[in-house]
Amino acid sequence: MAYIAKLGERNYTVEVEEVEKSIYRVSVDGSEFLLDGKKTGRTNYSLIVDNRSFEVDIDVSEDDYRVLVDGRNYHIHLLDERRMRLGGLQAGIELQGRQRVSVPMPGKVIAVLVSEGDKVERGQGLVIVEAMKMENEVRSPINGEVKEVKVKAGDSLEAGAALLVVE
């Protein structure tokens, strides 16, 4: 199986094949290694590569893999090559295009800090949302322009609700 994985600012081609029971041949951007990988929990693995041992724990939601290795989180966006070719997608370019800004949890809009047409910078506050007894500033993921504002102060928000669109 071949995947396109985005980690940090870069894309990688990752190929993986189970050559015998729980032994995998893995290639990352062409450099190959053998990996002894045992599943030790629902999303927990014990990996041994060249006698180096790793415990990894993986939190998956759709195509996002949060991989915990050695106390560090790796956020990986993974698409299988076939699906990418079919869909004509390019992994990892999202952050340069149209951004739908949302909040992961239900809450209440306290204030909207920008209007449609405003130029915003990456990290600039867009909306203040109250959730879990705290006020949270939702910031712009990119440098761009506010294309659409979907909420106003006082609105109640469902989890995942779109607040605005920045492009």
Next chain:
Amino acid sequence: MAYIAKLGERNYTVEVEEVEKSIYRVSVDGSEFLLDGKKTGRTNYSLIVDNRSFEVDIDVSEDDYRVLVDGRNYHIHLLDERRMRLGGLQAGIELQGRQRVSVPMPGKVIAVLVSEGDKVERGQGLVIVEAMKMENEVRSPINGEVKEVKVKAGDSLEAGAALLVVE
């Protein structure tokens, strides 16, 4: 649903019905109570009965339920009434009949202490088995007679292998 449950030396009739979501009407030998029971894990429950709170953890294997309440284990043998009627079984009388004596884990027979025809008492040693680096004496579950000896010293044992039959 009605069950016949054996706990200790006694049989109980237990009826249970879910009257609304995770609220159960339970009757034990005719005395009835309401129980608020939420599943909080694969076999873990939070129960509230008359504002008394219990956490129970249940280890099931076939019809045997090991229920952990308040740090104490309750070994319950449970059969649903319908199946019992069909099979003509009587729960909890096993220990008066023919007993197949076995070991739960693989091991090696060190010595057989009885012969066919021997009268044995409950708790008397029958066979010595080495397993997990320890010698373990397998004892008779009942007062009775050794009907059949299936192993001899030096035999290797599979998990659950029958050693002998006492009746």
Next chain:
Amino acid sequence: MFKRILIANRGEIAVRIIRACRELDIETVAIYSEADRDALHVKYADHAYLVGPAPSTESYLAIDRILDVVKKSGADAVHPGYGFLAENSDFARACRDNKIVFIGPSPEVIDQMGDKVKARAIMKEAGIPVVPGSEVLDSEEEVEKAADQIGYPFMLKAAAGGGGKGLRMVRSAREITPAYRAVRSEAASSFGDARLYLEKYLVHPRHIEVQILADQHGKVIHLYDRECSIQRRHQKIIEECLAPALDYKARRNIGRIAIQGARAVGYVGAGTLEFLLDREMNFYFLEMNTRLQVEHAVTERVVGIDMVKAQIEVAAGAYLPWKQRHISPTGHAIECRIYAEDPERDFMPCPGRIEGLRLPEGLGVRNDCGVYEGAEVPIHYDPMIAKLIIWGENRVEAILRMRRALREYQVRGIKTNIPFHQWILRHPRFMVGDFNTGFIDEEYGASGTEDVFPHKEIALASAAIAALHRERERAARILERGATETSRWRESARKTVLRTVGGERKRQ
């Protein structure tokens, strides 16, 4: 001693109190909101009462409902934990009126310490240094006059304030007018008390506090100091005992001063005097918390006293069994608060279902955890789900052990600040103890998200293997279904054919 204690709280602190009660053979009564039916504190308590809907104003803050449960349950004492009603004098008073023991100080003491201006005055009178500031000010002109005396920048604060609300920094005279209006209106709306005062602004002080225990018979001891300077959004996230900032002399001094302060208010129970420490090692009284603190566990580990049990015993009228000179701290303890939040998205809370949970274990590790694998972190309450408390023979060992433990910690399903704690614990300034309350603002923004990937290949391979397994499980499910379908399909097809054949026969 009490027979039954109601815990007017939830989460890890409710579990912690239940544990203490169980060890004292006291029955516990949990209360829970509709969102908390499955919560750990409900599972662990002996009794459990639904107290209202999810919003805390209708449940954990609903004094009347809680009192009803106290009476129904036959509890003879109430432990408020921290937060919610822990510093609510109305609740303490209502308990007293109903002849129920409130495990905490008297409502009068709660009131005195709740009013920041009054608390400052009492401490000042008791000879305790307070941050230079004013009395209650009634107009912009009075603020200007006080500002001339104290100097800029200063903090304009609500007298009834707390929890980071109702305060503004004022850098120059022309900022007075807007700040005055803002604080006044926030104070009125948040606390129902528009009074305000000003306080000198200390630039990046360290936050030091002293733990006090006092019995009903006039004995007051301190259980040494803690440092809680690692904060974000005015909220402590890492606490230590003893405070690395203090030397032997300062430690003795601040302990003595804290006892003086507790005596001045006639304090009973466990309480904390908070101080700010400036660069010249001057300390100033900030406020007194008349309750158990989140961070009490680091003190417990270093002095070897179960503080919740001490609270309960003091409330029951017992004499404190310890003499000050018997309280000797051993080693060093650090606490990391584990929040359900996303440090990479500006610490946005992250409620949800905990799909996986593995706590760190071993020597020197204590977990105070309010959740379990499979539990929901509700959106209605504070996002702190657990505390990790580490002890070491000295501060260096404690830091290294904390790193080891954080590495073992696994939470799946929701995001947490565990990686953020790792970042702090690896920071050279934290390691040498060179920090203050501005640490996170100064350092975290600057270095930003670390884009360091030491085990890039392993992580990428893992994701790919997990994806492969997902794909396979999907295929297996389809296949399995397919197999039973196929056999059934064959059967049905066979029957149809037979029927058809039969039909044809008939027709022939």
Next chain:
Amino acid sequence: MFKRILIANRGEIAVRIIRACRELDIETVAIYSEADRDALHVKYADHAYLVGPAPSTESYLAIDRILDVVKKSGADAVHPGYGFLAENSDFARACRDNKIVFIGPSPEVIDQMGDKVKARAIMKEAGIPVVPGSEVLDSEEEVEKAADQIGYPFMLKAAAGGGGKGLRMVRSAREITPAYRAVRSEAASSFGDARLYLEKYLVHPRHIEVQILADQHGKVIHLYDRECSIQRRHQKIIEECLAPALDYKARRNIGRIAIQGARAVGYVGAGTLEFLLDREMNFYFLEMNTRLQVEHAVTERVVGIDMVKAQIEVAAGAYLPWKQRHISPTGHAIECRIYAEDPERDFMPCPGRIEGLRLPEGLGVRNDCGVYEGAEVPIHYDPMIAKLIIWGENRVEAILRMRRALREYQVRGIKTNIPFHQWILRHPRFMVGDFNTGFIDEEYGASGTEDVFPHKEIALASAAIAALHRERERAARILERGATETSRWRESARKTVLRTVGGERKRQ
């Protein structure tokens, strides 16, 4: 300091050593047998090497294979843990020959203490009381002669013995012949050394031991005593620090004596001198364990020293940083060993898959656990899966806390001795400290399995509800399958009909 340590062990002790190394920033190398690929110690180590098949003679006891891995892995030291090769002087010698540091005493010391007769002689010479007994005896006649001196009953023991093997109690002269033959043949087959000696039989003594630490520069300190009298089949299951049996004077005395003994053999590293204590408070040297003990954790908690780190540092040549007078015990610690076994079936081992695992947490709780949820407990090794170590301000608090913790402990899938520990912790004789090595034999058989069911209704209801849910899940699976099958069935039937209809049409 070492760069990389190989841990020649498995289970909880391997995990415990890995944790210490991680906190010292030393890389760890795990070895594993084919049965242990998924074991926790493999997951936690930095490096992992397969060392052989499941049987320990071919893996964890295979000196040559392990030495190969040491070389391949680039480890500069080996920690043997306890059990397996921990007291194997051949292994220690092989390490030395290969210029690898064996973390433990010299092979010479291991040999001296491994020979019970030699060890007794050395200690006796050093002025330490030993259990009255004989030299090596070469015939039945010599045994008879020695028996006349020492008196009946006595123990006939293999000189190279240990671990409860190769010994028989002799009550009268006529039992000498069979005992002599049995011990001689067991000694020859188990230890390859047929020599034997006799020792006075003490009736139900208490088991007391003293923890020793010694560096390479001649400094020897003791870390106080432990009591391990709660045993079944000569195996400790509950240990305490400090020993409840000792008073202040006896404690000081036994500590001093233990240091004397350690000096007499030129001991280096962590070691334990075991003593028997009779009813008149006389103690007698029993043997010396030249390694870390299972129960080292209770000492760690009470004296505040990480003993594995101390072992590593001493092995690296460091000076012990503690003076005897600085070692001051605080509070009381108790350890319960958690075994995969069935106390109701005569402690039969119970290997298998751990379907569910919840460890107790909170103040004063330490878990040293070698397994995880989903792990297999292999049949090849010792059934101890974890240790629960509890600290309290005093023994009573420790007992109450242990009960609280045991109640939180949940292991599903295999049976454990947790309920048995509960039974001991609730026993009045245990509570007042009135016990000895005969405690379990005297009390457990007598009271038998407790048929007390305080929450009978709850347990019965739970089982019924669980059965109901099982039934429903089964039904749901069938229904779900049925639904997809039905639609597929309809589809296939429709097609068949169409085909048939088509066929008929053609024919028409």
